[in-house]
């Protein structure tokens with residue numbers, strides 16, 4: 001998909017999630033949207049698709065052109081007033097996309113985590129294809145997003161390979177960097193350390209590899225990096241036994257929640273896992289058949305997670321709240 005189309009899709013995805021939240025709360029539809037909100041949503045989609053700025057489209061929030069008719073503009077402003085602040089909690093993913101959109105540099109967001117007052121975003125930045133993936137440290141200050149720092153993930157891995165004594169870690173990083181099969185979609189900052197979860201390459205026995213890099217501030221400051229392979233976890237589809245690849249991860253206290261995806265005949269199946277870091281015990285929590293799960297995030301409700309599914313360009317992304325104990 002061209003970044004332009006991607007951008008427009010993202011914008012209409014953001015707006016439609018906002019309308020859904022507003023409608024759920026105010027109009028309690030049995031499913032989907034009520035008639036009035038559906039009309040507003042269709043209207044918003046149409047406006048985005050006809051946006052005169054095309055490739056240079058700014059995020060709608062910062063657009064100088066008022067392309068909505070007055071009555072629809074008032075309706076969408078009411079939706080944004082309600083859903084905007086809630087979105088930061090319910091869907092940090094999209095809220096961040098919306099914020100960083102205005103900087104225009106970020107091409108693709110892979111994962112996001114939060115610790116202390118910082119939000120960490122792993123994203124691809126414009127530029128040459130190789131070495132595009134960066135880790136950004138952001139701080140949200142009222143309605144401004146401050147970029148506190150950024151590091152290039154590939155340079156970081158090269159540096160780690162030079163510093164580390166562990167042969168297995170060295171070999172893995174060289175394999176990842178040379179093979180072009182490198183696919184890094186998961187990261188987490190936890191107790192001041194950085195964890196990187198690889199979708200590929202896998203370990204020699206097909207395990208999912210997670211690296212741990214000590215001290216996130218030293219990492220962000222470009223100081224000497226220390227760390228290595230932290231865990232090797234074998235993720236197999238609980239029904240079929242097919243190898244499943246990591247798409248996201250997040251810490252919840254000493255529990256690591258993992259999301260993985262694998263093909264099942266022609267469809268994607270996804271799985272949510274709990275991994276206890278102290279005992280290395282892996283437990284499947286839930287499987288999603290025919291769906292490609294790309295993100296997991298906490299919500300403001302206790303013991304509730306939000307899983308984000310990739311619509312594969314055909315349908316819109318879906319969000320599913322999951323209760324866990």
Ligand SMILES: [Zn+2]
Nearest residue numbers: 023027034037
């Ligand atoms: Zn409604």
